[in-house]
Amino acid sequence: MTVSPPKPPGIARWLDLMRLGPQNLAIIRSSTYLLVFLGVAKISGAAKEIVIASAYGTSALVDAYALQTALAGWPVALFTMTSGVVFIPLLVRLSRTDAERARAVFRTLLGWASVFGLVCAAGCGALFWLFSARLGYHSAFRQMGLLVAATIPFGILSAVLAARLLAARRQVGTLLEAVTxxxxxxxxxxxxxxxxxxxxxxxxxxxxxxxxxxALAYAQGGAASGLLPNLAGSRDLASQIGTAMLIALAAQMIFSLGGTVLDQIVAAQLSPGANAIVNYTNKALTLVTSIAGIVVGRAVLPVLSEAALSGSAAATRLARGWSLTALLLGTVLGALLFINADLVIGLLYERGEFSRGDVAAVSRALRAGIGQLPFLFGSLVLAQWIASLRRFELLLLANVAAVACKVAMLAIFIGSAGIEAIFYATTAMYMTSFGVLALFAFRRQPITGRDR
Known part of the structure; x- marks a missing residue:
């Protein structure tokens, strides 16, 4: 009888964590659906840009439309990113423990989302109207601005409806992103x-x-009365998510400011063209990181939230295995991008005025930033774990430490490393984020979740 050689302790531990139980299979199944649906949504979005470019070129109309949609999309994006990590664990917990209360809380969420959306739409519409008049645009541009501003309440309501679908492990909301x-x-x-x-x-x-x-409302199923916004349960909702929403919002804003915003500010102090190189590099990296963030957030968080109902230890065990898996996947993907950086940048940008020299400059920056991928992937999983336990103060702590590390790295190395220092500092930021969260995830006594 042959005896298999013993596996190294680290690999054996990882294999034990990743045994194909129902929860791991649920994450794999959700990730597969998400990748397909996300591909459809991204292709639809790219086709829209191609059609707009073909119909209107680079005219003032497209300039105004791009500015208006970017500004109108900011409150929707911020609300979506923050609300997902707060609403999904709440809806998962209530749907498993008190279905009637879950329906009431969901209607209250819709009510306050409607109020927030209408306030943002009014403010954004007024801003567009004043700016259009100040810049001398004719009335048609102002009308377009009002129509674009009117999309904000629907975008925010869609975020709440999509969160409920994700809490039920239904990924169809991602496919419906192709509708617009x-x-x-x-x-x-x-x-x-x-x-x-x-x-x-x-x-x-x-x-x-x-x-x-x-379409998202129709996908909910059930009676239409369950989708009517209602502010009656506001006090109960505030006790459930009030503090959590504020902490999660602060954590998200700090991390977003420490990302591309800080990159552009620092690059502006360097040589001419540095901002363009940083912008092109970040867009190339975003093709990978945005997909990873969507897949991890939508596939992992609902399953972790359900695991947390069985106790913090169950959710922690699941998060440990998937964070190590994500770390490994990020390493493999990073190695492939490092080897093929010139090819990738050439395919994306090399046309017209974008020369081979520009390809080389952006490729160097891309190679400097690839080190962030393993730690970004791993920290994404651990951030969902923190959200499933509703310990948002730990996420805020990790984000503050990560951004502080990036600022320190930039202050020390920007003079000697130039543009590459921005991406080395970003790698240090994600490494710090992963390290802080891993300290809580892999300690002997798991941290406990919050009941409310």
């Missing part, structure tokens, strides 16, 4: 000969958001 760009494409194809371009883009974008919101 497809409607915009249809509007350009059908209305360009009949309406001014400002109205085509404005009405097309608003119609896309409205249809996407109704």
């Amino acid at each position: 760009p497809l409607v915009i494409i249809a509007a350009i194809a059908a209305l360009s000969g009949w309406l001014d371009g400002t109205l085509v883009l404005g009405f097309g974008t608003l119609a896309g958001f409205v249809l996407a919101t109704f």
